[in-house]
Amino acid sequence: MSEEQPIVLGENEDFIPIITEDGEELLCEKILEHENPETGRKYVFLVPVSESDDDEVQDVFPFRYLESEEGFELQALETDEEWDEVEEVFNALMDALPEDED
Secondary structure, eight states: OOOSSOEEEOTTOSEEEEEOTTSOEEEEEEEEEEEOTTTOOEEEEEEEGGGTTOSSOOOOEEEEEEEETTEEEEEOOOSHHHHHHHHHHHHHHHHHSOOOOO
């Protein structure tokens, strides 16, 4: 992910374009949001739209985000501790979702 320039979005966007490490734009869907009650930091979890309907394992892109008058700004996770925290939260949220029955 490009860390040089944060992505600023309008309010309540469910589909969010991100720039990959290769410099290509990738349209993603917001699947989960989380706010850490201790730090107040907010996180969003995104999956590429082309993968959002697949039953296979999907790439998930977590970002920290800040809200502003213009909408919100995505920021890359910075530390191993933050990655560990976000991974734990994501796994707990996914475990709490009901399983799809065929």
